[in-house]
Amino acid sequence: MRSRWNQTTAPLKWDDELPLDVDLLVVGGGFSGLATAMMVTAERPGTRIAIVERSPLAAPGIAFGACEPPHLLNVPAERMGAFPDDPAGFLSWLSREAPGAYGEGDFVPRALYGTYLNVLVRERTRARGAKVGFVRGEVTRIRRVADAVEAVSRSGAVVTARAAVLALGPPAGRAPWAGVDEGAPPSALVEDPWSAGAFDVDADADVLIIGSGLTAIDVGIALVRRGHGGQITLVSRNGRLPLPHPPAGEAPHSFTRAELEGPPRKVLRMVRSAIAAREPMNQGWAAVIDALRPHATALWQAWSSRDRRRFLARLRPLWEIHRHRVPRPVLDEIETLKANGRLSLLRGQLVRVGVADAVRARATLDVFGASPALLDVARIYNCTGPARSVRESSDPLLGDVLSSGIATGDREGLGLCADGSGRLIDARGRPDPRLVLVGALRRGDLWESTAVPELREQARAAARVLMNVLPAGSPPSHRPTAGTQRVARRSRT
Ligand SMILES: Cc1cc2nc3c(=O)[nH]c(=O)nc-3n(C[C@H](O)[C@H](O)[C@H](O)COP(=O)(O)OP(=O)(O)OC[C@H]3O[C@@H](n4cnc5c(N)ncnc54)[C@H](O)[C@@H]3O)c2cc1C
Structure with missing residues (x-):
């Protein structure tokens, strides 16, 4: 890494002091919260902003903060710019900082993207008299x-604020171990695989990973890179890994809106026939899935509640593995581990955690279509990802806003209701101009609300609508001096 990075990329400085009074409170210091804060600052440089983040990660969010050098972005570099008016901004930054190292279609290490965000946030929040505080x-x-x-x-x-942005990320899920026998070693149950010490495990011990998606793959690779030699077992209900990105140079595909009119099964038929039509030309399916994405929000919004429920029940797993793809080299590494017998993937679920000995748990797996499996493992990593529904989430703030009625859950339980600009809709159906939602919790309204390309658009819309309620820009030095108060850090288990 070049020295300029080392000079400028120290993590953002977070402190424990929460101001008593700010113009804008941003809850969540992941991409969405930071992007919104940067865009508000660009519009109203004097806005006093406090960004509150509960996790101690050095870079924003799990995706870019809880990662290691081998973990790659799953979106090509040229689409990862933080601002909608400069989608190639990340690529430009890379070409300035590391000329020739990365090209347009490259999947760049996620940690590098975290560095880019930290640098950008530092530059933007220091510029032109911005008043942005970072609070743990x-x-x-x-x-x-x-x-x-x-x-x-x-x-x-x-803290009192003129307005708040809720950029909480996806709803936290519950650990997948309901039945834990007394005496099962607590060290064996890793609820958060990115918590400190999660990978401190005997290198020869067998481990179990619950899940087979992006996080499960990350954890498997992180273990192997640390020299882990024990057996790694992945178990998930669908028993499938995400699919790989296609090789560069595939012909694009496109759909008109009219072609996709209709319920999910009609869309599925269209997709299948488009894929079949490409086969004689040796063109793969990925471009067809990509062609759906520009229509995904409109399709979702046009579907009836019944259509949506059917899609979630029957097609969601299929959509997830085709839509959330991994770079080919990452999947190759997993396949090699499978071929060498070091990693196995089962279709099934964890039903019980018992005691093997003082340091190992005995996991009972219901393996679909086969006999149950008993595994003695030193670690069981929870890689099941977010809760499927906000109703299942254990997140205290989500529970609070739903029970108080300042927010409502969408019918499918995917997130919270908001209007087109992200203003939270309360229990009486009124959009609140002072509470704005950005990120994965807008899935119920938008469906596609996951990756940087759509989140930066949401952040821009949020910043614009917030201009209606934020002070019109009296210089911060004219304001009464606000006090601060100490905020206890959240302890992570
Ligand atoms: C493994 C993985 C890889 C990914 N790779 C890519 C990729 O290559 N490209 C891409 O575009 N997207 C990727 N994504 C999607 C990625 O999550 C989004 O791009 C983006 O980072 C989401 O940002 P966010 O701020 O909305 O949510 P998050 O990153 O989840 O951030 C939300 C933050 O809010 C904090 N928070 C929540 N509640 C509170 C509270 N009550 N008080 C204080 N803080 C709170 C959380 O600690 C968290 O840090 C990936 C996701 C994962 C999990």
Whole structure:
């Protein structure tokens, strides 16, 4: 890594002091929260912003903060710019910082993207008198009071803001181990694979990974790169790995909106026939899936509630593995481990965690279509990803905003309801101009609400709508001096 990076890429400076009063509170310091804060700052440089983030990761969010050198972005570099008016901004940054190292279609290490974001955020939030503070802490409660928002942290600190952005990421899921026998070693159960010490495990011990998606792959590769030699077993209900990105140079495909009119099964037919038509030309399926993406939100919004439920029940797993693809070299590494017998993938589920000995748990797996399996493992990693529904989530803030009625869940339970600009819709059906939602919790309205290309658009819309309620820009030095209060860090297990 070139020295200029080392000078400029130290993580953002987070502290424990929460101001008593700010213009904008941003809950969540992942891509969505940071992008929204940068865009607000660009419009209104003097806005006093506090960004509150509960995790101690050095770079934003799990995707770019909880990763290691071998973990690659799953979106090509030229589409990962942080701002909608400069989608190639990340690629330009790379070509300035490491000339010739990466090209347009390359899948770049995710940690490098985290560095790019840190550099960008630091530059933008220091520019032109911006007043942005970064606070480690967890917001557990939010209330609307007159023309303000009041938020309470886990430690009881209270901050008042003119408006708040909820950029919480996907709803946290529950650990997949319901039945744990007394005496099962607690060290064997790793609820958060990115928590400190999660990979400190005897190199010869067998381990079990629950899940077979992007996080499961990351964890498997991280273990192997650390010299882990024990057997790695992945188990998931569908028993399938994500599919790889196609080789460069595939012919693109496109659909008109009219071709995709109709319920999910009609769309599936269209997709299948488009894929079949490409086969004689040796063109793969990936471009057909990509051609659906520009229509995904319109399709989702046109479907009835019944259509959506059918899609979620029957087609969602298929969509996920085709849509959330991994770079080919990553999958090759997993396939090689499988071929060498070092990694296996089962279709089934964990039903019980018992005791093998003082340091190993005995996992009972219901293997679909085969006899149950018993595995004695030193670690069981929870890689099941977010909760499928906000109703299943254990997240305290989500529970709070739903029970207080300042937010409503969408019918399918995927997230919270918001209007087109992201303004949260309350239990009486009114959009709240002071509470704006950005990120995965908008899936219920938009379906596609996952990756940087769509999140940067949401951040821009959020920043624009916030201009209606944020102060019109009196210089911060004219404001009364606000106090601060200490926020306890969230302890991670
Ligand atoms: C393994 C993996 C790889 C990915 N790779 C890519 C990729 O290559 N390209 C791409 O475009 N996208 C990728 N994604 C999707 C990625 O998640 C999004 O691009 C983006 O990072 C999401 O940002 P976010 O801010 O919306 O959510 P998050 O990154 O989840 O950030 C939300 C933050 O809010 C914090 N938070 C939540 N609740 C509270 C609270 N109450 N108080 C304080 N803090 C709180 C969380 O700790 C979290 O840090 C990947 C995702 C994963 C999991």
